[in-house]
Amino acid sequence: MSAVQARPLAGDKLIVVPYRKVSAAAMATNLVLILLGCFFLLPMLWMVFASIDSNPDWAIRIPSPTLANFADVLGRADALSSFRSSLILAGTTTVLTTLLALLSAYPLSRMHIPFKRPFMLVILFASGLPVSMLVVPVYQMYVYLGWLDSLYTTALFLAASSLPFAIWLMKNFIDAVPVELEHAAAIDGASTFRILREVVLPLTVPGTAVTAIYTFINAWGAFIIPFVLTYSPDNQPGPVEIYNFMGSHGLFKFGDLAVFSLLFSVPVIVLYLFMSRYFSGAFNFGGAVK
Amino acid sequence: MLSEVRFDGVHKIFGAETAVEDLNLTVNAGEFLVLVGPSGCGKTTTLRMLAGLERPSYGRILIGDKLVNNVSPRFRDVAMVFQSYALYPHMNVYDNLAFGMRARGASKDLVAQRVKETADVLGLGKLLKRRPSELSGGQRQRVALGRALIRQPQVFLMDEPLSNLDAGLRVQMRAELSRLHQRFRVTTVYVTHDQVEAMTMGDRIAVMNNGRLQQVDAPETLYDNPANVFVAGFIGSPRMNFVPGRLASSDGRTSVAFLGITTPLGTGSRLTAGASDGEVTVGIRPEDLMWRPAAGPDCTLTLSADVDVVEPMGHEAYVTALCAGETVTSRFPPRSGVRPQERVDLALNPARLHLFDAQSGITILQRPPAAGAETLRSVGEARTNDSAGGRSERHGQPEARRVPSRTEEIS
Ligand SMILES: Nc1ncnc2c1ncn2[C@@H]1O[C@H](COP(=O)(O)OP(=O)(O)OP(=O)(O)O)[C@@H](O)[C@H]1O
Ligand SMILES: [Mg+2]
Numbered sequence: 046m047s048a049v050q051a052r053p054l055a056g057d058k059l060i061v062v063p064y065r066k067v068s069a070a071a072m073a074t075n076l077v078l079i080l081l082g083c084f085f086l087l088p089m090l091w092m093v094f095a096s097i098d099s100n101p102d103w104a105i106r107i108p109s110p111t112l113a114n115f116a117d118v119l120g121r122a123d124a125l126s127s128f129r130s131s132l133i134l135a136g137t138t139t140v141l142t143t144l145l146a147l148l149s150a151y152p153l154s155r156m157h158i159p160f161k162r163p164f165m166l167v168i169l170f171a172s173g174l175p176v177s178m179l180v181v182p183v184y185q186m187y188v189y190l191g192w193l194d195s196l197y198t199t200a201l202f203l204a205a206s207s208l209p210f211a212i213w214l215m216k217n218f219i220d221a222v223p224v225e226l227e228h229a230a231a232i233d234g235a236s237t238f239r240i241l242r243e244v245v246l247p248l249t250v251p252g253t254a255v256t257a258i259y260t261f262i263n264a265w266g267a268f269i270i271p272f273v274l275t276y277s278p279d280n281q282p283g284p285v286e287i288y289n290f291m292g293s294h295g296l297f298k299f300g301d302l303a304v305f306s307l308l309f310s311v312p313v314i315v316l317y318l319f320m321s322r323y324f325s326g327a328f329n330f331g332g333a334v335k
Numbered sequence: 336m337l338s339e340v341r342f343d344g345v346h347k348i349f350g351a352e353t354a355v356e357d358l359n360l361t362v363n364a365g366e367f368l369v370l371v372g373p374s375g376c377g378k379t380t381t382l383r384m385l386a387g388l389e390r391p392s393y394g395r396i397l398i399g400d401k402l403v404n405n406v407s408p409r410f411r412d413v414a415m416v417f418q419s420y421a422l423y424p425h426m427n428v429y430d431n432l433a434f435g436m437r438a439r440g441a442s443k444d445l446v447a448q449r450v451k452e453t454a455d456v457l458g459l460g461k462l463l464k465r466r467p468s469e470l471s472g473g474q475r476q477r478v479a480l481g482r483a484l485i486r487q488p489q490v491f492l493m494d495e496p497l498s499n500l501d502a503g504l505r506v507q508m509r510a511e512l513s514r515l516h517q518r519f520r521v522t523t524v525y526v527t528h529d530q531v532e533a534m535t536m537g538d539r540i541a542v543m544n545n546g547r548l549q550q551v552d553a554p555e556t557l558y559d560n561p562a563n564v565f566v567a568g569f570i571g572s573p574r575m576n577f578v579p580g581r582l583a584s585s586d587g588r589t590s591v592a593f594l595g596i597t598t599p600l601g602t603g604s605r606l607t608a609g610a611s612d613g614e615v616t617v618g619i620r621p622e623d624l625m626w627r628p629a630a631g632p633d634c635t636l637t638l639s640a641d642v643d644v645v646e647p648m649g650h651e652a653y654v655t656a657l658c659a660g661e662t663v664t665s666r667f668p669p670r671s672g673v674r675p676q677e678r679v680d681l682a683l684n685p686a687r688l689h690l691f692d693a694q695s696g697i698t699i700l701q702r703p704p705a706a707g708a709e710t711l712r713s714v715g716e717a718r719t720n721d722s723a724g725g726r727s728e729r730h731g732q733p734e735a736r737r738v739p740s741r742t743e744e745i746s
Contacts, residue, residue, distance in 0.1 A: 223419075223421065225417055225419055225421040226421055226422075226423060226424075228386075228388050228408065228417075228421065229415070229417060229421040229422075229423075229482070230423075230434065230438070231387075231388075231407065231408040231409050232386055232387075232388075232408045232409070232411075232413060232414065232415050232435075233414075233434050233435035233438050233482070233486075234409055234412075234435055234438040234439045235409065235434070235435075235438040236409065236438075239438060243434075244423060247425045248424070248425060333420070333421065333422055333423070333424040333467060334417075334419040334420055334421055334422075
């Protein structure tokens, strides 16, 4: 790399550099990235096109526009109830996970706990385990407890499976809050409760939000667990419903499928945008300590 | 309400590192004690133990008559200025200042009034609505200071509270802190790296090194009678010159040879009991090593030296010269016209010499107080009371403390 690099620094003007050789390695990298991008983009493109096409099929093509698919889906009771189910499932999971993660991450971040490091590593390892591995024994357990086919008990398991990563994430956010602030507050005469409420919590709001959004998005897209643990049509969340669209309703309605998928993605996209905003501001403790 | 602070055999050990070792120190009620020492010597650790943020590994800490080892920071009633500021980043300056008073349940009006007063004293009046991230380093430091000053605690702990201010503001804040202390007499432990702050603000100065307290004394005493080579070299700028010397006595008179000359010790100086003939370290402050033409009549010794470097400071000049194989620094008047490579005559008053044991570095000379430098400050007396109480606050190496503090007249 002989040419000077253009470096857009924050707050700086972009310095335009005249010429830069494109190396073979850089070209190969970009090619692979474009290919990978296509894998994700093409299905999305299909989804968008098919949703407004009057006669969609497997192929991606310029649609003959119509809103009939939207009208159709919004008129379907099963589609609407699956939104409701997804909201209950993901919402309950998020509240449970975030609350528990906050409560367990704080002592993990601040206190001297024997074997903390190995414990944290176990948590990290646990967060990488595929939950589908556990689905059969969990199913048996739920049968035994009589917990099957309830969105709330299903959320309980979803929460349990998302907790390790949430704790890990949350601990790192709390680690980033300088402990000296708590010391200063204690010397200022604040009670433990006041310190948590007025110093720690406000500073962990961004981290908590990120954890909550992350958990919500994961629970929103969860398929295998609700698929196994719920069965009545009223309790089918979105991903399971999409599967049903494809499988059991006999006639394959591509348009409805595309519209439903599109609508179901909207909350995720909105939250992602919101999170990326928050992420950039999450570590902004400017001026707290030298 | 004046409270005494006492460290009683306090140690703080972090794993393999001893940050503070056997600290015995009493800060008198209403005293302004300055704590100095090189970086990493345990000053912050000492303050943190006093604030309750760190628990001593051994020993006892008392505030007033109360043993506070197990008292949480919240109930110790101390206010601390953190070296790192530790401002609440999500609160504006007003709320940062008000936090402590609100936590203690002060009324809204009282808080508003005190915040205004404090902000005015510190020149923060126009910044009350800003967040810490929108302040300059010096402004942040003043907020950190204000958060302590707004309260009326039993003890102030200040960890380099003025380090980030510009020269003018520092002088102003120094005066302000001194005035506040005159007025309220709150017991204060003040850490600084600034020689001027140490000498001008402290009723007494405590010098630490490597986790050990070296000496606690009134500034002038510390300057005139440093307990060991470390204190002698640490206090005073430019640093004291140390050169090897030899002590010899004959006919009941003791003389010391150094830099190619020999001189009897000044009258009134006493050697400590541990002193014996042989190798010593001779200490000479740069201002005692004068340019011959500028020296007074009591500078009876003359040394010739080759000038190496001249550093003009404006109101004076530091001249580094080579004298009998040793490099020495001397303070010259501003426009002496002396140039490098030139040979000059330096003058020295033998009464101003410092003598230290060559091995242990402990002083072997008790010099009489300089004329007119009798202890002016009430704290000088406080210290005397202290030693009368049987607590020794002068530390050298361990063997020095075994030696009874008997001194013998030598002339
Ligand atoms: N939490 C800790 N764990 C381990 N060692 C520590 C800890 N805190 C301080 N130390 C060590 O104790 C020693 C004293 O530290 P301290 O912060 O008291 O120094 P200081 O005198 O305040 O220095 P400075 O002038 O640089 O602020 C240092 O060697 C430091 O590395
Ligand atoms: Mg420090």
